[in-house]
Every structure is written in C-alpha cells, then in structure tokens.
Amino acid sequence: MDKKVLFLDIDGTLVDDQKRISEDNKNAIDLMSSKGHKVIINTGRPLFGVTGIIRELSLEREGCYVLAFNGGLLYEPLTKKILYKSTLSPELIQMVSSEAVKEKVHIHMFDEWDVLCESHWEDDDLRYYIGRLPGLKYKLIPDDDLSDVYSYKISGVDQSSKERLEEFGARLKCISDGRIDAFLSHSTLLEIVISGQNKGTGIDKVMEVLGIDKRHSIAVGDEENDIPMLEQAGIGVATKNATQKLKDVADMVTENDNNNSAVAEVIYKLILKDGN
Numbered sequence: 452m453d454k455k456v457l458f459l460d461i462d463g464t465l466v467d468d469q470k471r472i473s474e475d476n477k478n479a480i481d482l483m484s485s486k487g488h489k490v491i492i493n494t495g496r497p498l499f500g501v502t503g504i505i506r507e508l509s510l511e512r513e514g515c516y517v518l519a520f521n522g523g524l525l526y527e528p529l530t531k532k533i534l535y536k537s538t539l540s541p542e543l544i545q546m547v548s549s550e551a552v553k554e555k556v557h558i559h560m561f562d563e564w565d566v567l568c569e570s571h572w573e574d575d576d577l578r579y580y581i582g583r584l585p586g587l588k589y590k591l592i593p594d595d596d597l598s599d600v601y602s603y604k605i606s607g608v609d610q611s612s613k614e615r616l617e618e619f620g621a622r623l624k625c626i627s628d629g630r631i632d633a634f635l636s637h638s639t640l641l642e643i644v645i646s647g648q649n650k651g652t653g654i655d656k657v658m659e660v661l662g663i664d665k666r667h668s669i670a671v672g673d674e675e676n677d678i679p680m681l682e683q684a685g686i687g688v689a690t691k692n693a694t695q696k697l698k699d700v701a702d703m704v705t706e707n708d709n710n711n712s713a714v715a716e717v718i719y720k721l722i723l724k725d726g727n
Contacts, residue, residue, distance in 0.1 A: 455722045456668045458493040463673035467710045475712035493518040495636040500584045520603035522653030538601040556619045560602035569594045576608040607641035616641040636676040651679030
C-alpha cells in the first residue's frame with residue numbers, strides 16, 4: 452500500500468483546549484508510524500513551541516519533520532537540522548514596525564527559539580501571547596535600529612478586535628506592494644510573513660524531501676491559516692471546531708472536535724481504514 456503523509460496543525464487540531472494531546476491521538480499516531488506512514492507537524496508556532504510535542508510523539512525518527520512559522524522553517528528532529536528557512540528582510544520588518552506604531556497594533560518578531568520585542572511593545576498583549584506557550588521567552592531589541600534583525604514571521608496581537616487585525620493586515624499587504632502576506636491564525640492573532648510563505652508551500656517542500664507524490668498527503672487543521680495547507684494536500688480535512696472558511700475548502704469535516712480526538716478519527720478513517 453502507498454504510504455501516507457499526515458500534516459497536522461497543533462492548536463485547535465492536535466491538542467485540546469488545555470493544550471494536551473489525547474491518548475487516542477497518541478495511540479493512532481504511534482500505530483500509523485509503526486506501519487511506515489509519516490507524521491509532519493505544520494504549525495504557525497515558533498520552533499520552541501513544538502519541542503515538547505516532538506518528544507511526546509517520539510518524532511525524532513527518520514522521515515518526520517516540523518514545519519514552523521507557517522512554512523517559514525523546515526526542521527528535522529532526528530538530526531536537529533534546519534533544512535529550509537524563509538525570513539522577512541530588515542526593510543520589511545521596519546515597515547511593519549512603523550505601521551504598527553502608527554496604528555497602535557502590538558507586534559513582535561521571532562528568531563529560531565525566542566520572541567523578539569521592541570521595548571515599547573512590552574505590554575499586556577505580549578504577556579498574553581507568551582502565556583499561550585508556557586516556557587516561551589522573549590528578548591528586548593532596540594526600538595530605533597532594526598537593521599540587523601531578521602524574523603521568520605511577525606505576530607500582531609489584539610485581544611479585543613479581530614476586525615482591527617484584519618484591517619491592519621490588509622493595510623500591510625497594500626503598502627508592501629504584495630511583498631507581505633497577512634492572515635489570522637486565531638481571532639486574536641495576525642500572522643505577517645513574506646509573500647508566498649504559508650503552510651501549503653511547506654507541504655510542497657516536505658513531499659519533495661520525502662520523494663512522495665502529493666496525492667498521498669492528508670492535512671488537518673482548524674483555522675484560516677490552514678486554508679493553503681488543505682488546498683495543497685491530496686485530502687484536506689477540517690476539524691468539527693474549525694472556522695467556516697476552512698470547512699468551505701475542506702474535502703472532509705470530522706465528526707469529532709479537537710477536544711474529542713479529531714486527529715485519531717482522521718487516521719482511522721483515511722489511513723488505517725484497511726488495517727494498513
């Protein structure tokens with residue numbers, strides 16, 4: 452039987468609302484892996500936010516990879532090597548920073564392991580973001596000189612207005628002449644990346660490395676930043692708790708939500724359905 456490659460979003464998909472992986476999900480992932488199928492984490496999280504999941508799912512094995520920062524970084528846990536990375540230029544970072552100050556929208560940046568934050572954004576929105584990933588650290592960087600800063604993505608945070616984030620993202624795309632893309636990964640989080648960087652292009656990179664035809668790929672997600680991933684995969688699956696925009700592009704919607712092992716449902720229905 453042809454081996455399948457399963458791309459999994461983390462928050463709202465693999466983990467429940469308490470950020471835990473259910474035993475059913477763990478057992479299903481372990482069983483499919485034992486039969487030669489591949490598991491790929493495909494997340495907007497920084498690399499730090501995936502290390503615990505790598506250990507919990509024993510992904511330090513051949514053929515397992517992590518796509519972090521919405522496709523901006525491809526990491527191989529077995530060798531601990533970064534195989535690909537895409538970052539925003541200092542020029543674009545400065546442009547986003549200036550607009551954020553003007554529009555009073557909190558932003559912060561990312562290197563491989565830490566959040567990078569200008570001191571004037573050391574505020575409640577930063578603490579909110581850091582609190583979403585226990586153990587995540589941030590480093591303060593100079594407000595007046597971003598010429599040596601690189602970032603895999605920039606996060607905009609607004610805990611009260613999803614519409615305000617959407618307007619800010621549209622503004623950035625306009626003034627950057629298409630060099631920047633921006634999309635929501637949560638109602639409180641705007642992801643700002645270099646144009647062309649998304650979870651879908653990440654799938655292409657992984658399938659090329661594995662040498663497996665894309666029609667054997669399955670992607671599972673719940674948020675709007677998962678749309679390119681579901682569109683690019685052979686089969687795109689939205690969880691029951693997914694946004695309507697994602698369900699509209701999905702080939703399948705799970706009967707269970709992320710609090711009830713939606714990932715295990717996908718594995719047994721689409722990968723291990725014949726015991727393979």
